[in-house]
Amino acid sequence: MEPIVRDFVNNLPYARKEITTYIYEKYKYFEKELTHAFGIADEKREAEMKIQQLTQKGSAAAYLAEYQFQAAKLDWNEAAHIAQVYLGLKSEVKDAMVYIRDKPKNLNDLAAVAVEIDNQQFERRKEKQASKQGGSYNPSWNKNNSNGNRNHANQGKSRQPDTSYGTHAGPMNVNAMRTGRPAPTCWNCGKKGHWEPECRNPVKTNQKYKPVPEGKNIRQTNTQEEPQMAIRTPKRVAMTRSGYDTSPTQNWLGEPE
Numbered sequence: 001m002e003p004i005v006r007d008f009v010n011n012l013p014y015a016r017k018e019i020t021t022y023i024y025e026k027y028k029y030f031e032k033e034l035t036h037a038f039g040i041a042d043e044k045r046e047a048e049m050k051i052q053q054l055t056q057k058g059s060a061a062a063y064l065a066e067y068q069f070q071a072a073k074l075d076w077n078e079a080a081h082i083a084q085v086y087l088g089l090k091s092e093v094k095d096a097m098v099y100i101r102d103k104p105k106n107l108n109d110l111a112a113v114a115v116e117i118d119n120q121q122f123e124r125r126k127e128k129q130a131s132k133q134g135g136s137y138n139p140s141w142n143k144n145n146s147n148g149n150r151n152h153a154n155q156g157k158s159r160q161p162d163t164s165y166g167t168h169a170g171p172m173n174v175n176a177m178r179t180g181r182p183a184p185t186c187w188n189c190g191k192k193g194h195w196e197p198e199c200r201n202p203v204k205t206n207q208k209y210k211p212v213p214e215g216k217n218i219r220q221t222n223t224q225e226e227p228q229m230a231i232r233t234p235k236r237v238a239m240t241r242s243g244y245d246t247s248p249t250q251n252w253l254g255e256p257e
Contacts (some may be wrong), residue, residue: 044073097113
């Protein structure tokens with residue numbers, strides 16, 4: 001870059017070299033040449049600094065992906081990359097590598113072993129967490145050997161037992177307890193949720209109609225024939241609510257209607 005700058009400063013336009021004229025003709029050409037001259041060295045230094053500071057904080061796969069991105073800017077040999085990748089791994093992953101008999105021979109082997117160990121440790125942590133919460137966890141590597149309910153490794157959800165079956169504790173499955181029948185309607189007060197014999201509201205004797213059970217014909221009645229202001233004893237109240245009182249009621253004078 002220095003000869004080009006010297007040529008531009010010391011010579012007139014007609015005497016300058018073609019490369020000097022090309023670079024100074026437009027700013028984008030000048031910027032491109034500066035990047036070519038100084039940017040590559042700066043990019044390498046920045047990549048080296050990032051790789052040396054890079055450590056595994058999440059999964060091993062994510063760590064290795066970031067390392068590979070930065071390593072593409074460097075011209076290190078494979079031995080240097082193997083040493084640096086190992087330094088950045090989590091402590092528990094390094095501990096597990098101690099028990100590996102066939103040590104990784106190249107960078108690809110090291111990456112594959114690190115990812116496999118990290119995934120197995122992740123599965124084990126999820127299994128312990130589910131066990132503490134009273135549930136169960138099926139590791140992803142054991143899914144082919146299990147016929148029951150399965151959890152995915154990335155969910156991390158503990159399974160809770162269903163109280164609709166058995167006597168164990170846990171949340172009730174309301175859907176399994178439903179029979180599809182509507183709530184009963186009281187013939188006395190007209191509210192849903194209880195039958196007439198269970199009604200705690202005052203007895204109403206001037207009802208104009210009652211619900212008709214399914215499969216039975218509706219009997220036409222004359223509203224003038226319905227009892228008005230009827231007096232019922234507690235015994236008859238209970239019998240009327242249960243459907244057994246068919247005798248005529250008495251008026252307020254005690255005379256039959």
